[in-house]
Amino acid sequence: MMKRSILISGGLLVLAAAGISQEGASKDDARSVSGLDAITVREAGMDMSVIVFRSMGDAIKAGSDAKDQTFAAAGLVKWAKAVPHLFPAGTGKGETSTATQALPTIWKDRAGFEHAAAYYAETTARLAALAAANDTLGFAKQLEVVNQACGACHATYKQPVPPHHGN
Ligand code: HEC
Numbered sequence: 149m150m151k152r153s154i155l156i157s158g159g160l161l162v163l164a165a166a167g168i169s170q171e172g173a174s175k176d177d178a179r180s181v182s183g184l185d186a187i188t189v190r191e192a193g194m195d196m197s198v199i200v201f202r203s204m205g206d207a208i209k210a211g212s213d214a215k216d217q218t219f220a221a222a223g224l225v226k227w228a229k230a231v232p233h234l235f236p237a238g239t240g241k242g243e244t245s246t247a248t249q250a251l252p253t254i255w256k257d258r259a260g261f262e263h264a265a266a267y268y269a270e271t272t273a274r275l276a277a278l279a280a281a282n283d284t285l286g287f288a289k290q291l292e293v294v295n296q297a298c299g300a301c302h303a304t305y306k307q308p309v310p311p312h313h314g315n
Pocket residue numbers: 187190191192194195197198201231247248249250251261264265268294295297298299301302305306307315
């Protein structure tokens with residue numbers, strides 16, 4: 149009796165996992181992050197990255213040393229490396245029930261998107277190195293470079309939003 153109900157609930161779990169993976173990517177691996185999860189994670193991460201990015205600029209303007217931004221910069225480095233993995237096929241605009249600003253260009257021009265993400269990761273790695281070296285002037289300049297890397301990717305791969313939206 150006991151054994152039977154365990155088997156049944158195991159079966160239900162498998163069904164549930166298969167159901168999740170149907171919408172979005174990774175149909176071949178039901179245990180991976182689903183397409184809908186990927187959209188949620190990337191939107192949340194992007195929102196938090198703008199907060200981290202602004203907090204670093206504000207701190208420098210307020211007279212803080214670059215070395216005090218080491219933790220924030222290191223977080224941005226990790227995030228930048230994760231970005232290209234959060235855009236699995238089938239998670240573009242209109243492909244799932246979730247709202248997304250990810251343009252089809254991401255998948256049509258995957259190499260270009262990967263390149264934009266790699267460049268972003270490079271700019272954040274340099275930012276973290278400048279923080280570690282406590283080069284405050286260099287850090288402030290590099291924040292601009294990172295900002296341009298955000299903008300360059302958005303210009304091609306993200307649906308534009310009205311200016312009041314903040315990104
Ligand atoms: C490699 C490309 C790329 C880079 C680099 C990038 N973004 Fe994005 N960003 C996107 C895409 C694509 C979306 C749309 C994601 C979605 O809606 O699913 C997005 C969405 C956003 C959003 C809106 C998220 C939401 O809640 O809908 C914000 C805010 C944002 N990015 C900020 C930033 C900031 C700040 C940086 C740099 C520090 C940055 N992005 C770097 C591609 C990028």
